[in-house]
Amino acid sequence: MRFVSLILFAILAGALPAAAEVNTSEPPDVEARSEELLETELPTTQHGYELDISLRPKASDVVKEDYIRMPIRVKYGITNNLEFSVTPQTYFANFFKGYFGLYMTDVALGTKYNYGETYPRSGIDMALSFKHIIPVRYDIRISDGYYHYIPAVLLSKRFGELYFMGLGLGVDLVQGEGPPDSIQPNDTMFTSVSFSRHKDNTTYALETLFVTDEVYGGVTESLLITPQASLDVKNWLFDVPGIWTVSTGLRIGLLDAPKDFELLVRLNLHIRFDYKFDVMQMKLIKNT
Secondary structure, three states: OHHHHHHHHHHHHOOOOOOOOOOOOOOOOHHHHHHHHOOOOOOOOOOOOEEEEEEOOEOOHHHHOOEEEOOEEEEEEEEOOEEEEEEEEEEEEOHHHOOOOEEEEEEEEEEEEEEEEOOOOOOEEEEEEEEEEEEOOOOOOOOOOOEEEEEEEEEEEEEOOOEEEEEEEEEEEEEOOOOOOOOOOOOEEEEEEEEEEEEOOEEEEEEEEEEEOHHHOOOOEEEEEEEEEEEEOHHHOOOOOOEEEEEEEEEEEEEOOOOOEEEEEEEEEEEEEEEEEEOOOOEEEEOO
């Protein structure tokens, strides 16, 4: 399965040059801000030579858990329509409750190729994505300790300059030998649908995610519905780099979802750089 994942990475990295280039002249922010807020992916890719680093600490963990999750995502635009990402799943012991420590449960390697409009003048963008999750440290509260292979087809449609709709279809294939006390989760199929609106410094979104293992012989299915919003707070933080947003939402779990309700509160930081990767010297060079 690891060999298959390498082949998929190579296919996406060498996607046909005849595919449509992403139109970067469109009004900014709607796609980017929507993807920053949503948990599910959109076809949006980083611009070529653009490096994006984002931190998304789960502020609601401070009250509810003895740990504080802080995913770190690094994305690099190889071209305008091809990106590579690395996402370590890190978390702190909750120092507000007297615990200390910094840990990492897994690392997700991802690549995504945006084909642009599926049909001329349709306004529908399509992308193929592949993610490989590698376990590092087993923590039953946060991770399952298994390898995951997640290919997906992503679609989006923009309505005017303010509204955005996303659709994702994919599978989550689980492999490997987990820790002795772990239970291997079933392979699953998922469908995500999202609607978002961005204007000025505020983004609103409604996100739904349906997951089922019945197609692989399982007996469970879950539906998550999450209304949420984010506010750009950089103007309140004086002269600081990056894009700072505070987001909150309510995740509603239906069917076999593990939780009926979950309050989401996050403080998000995005910093972008314009760098070109020098293959010969294996280093990033800032564009001038």
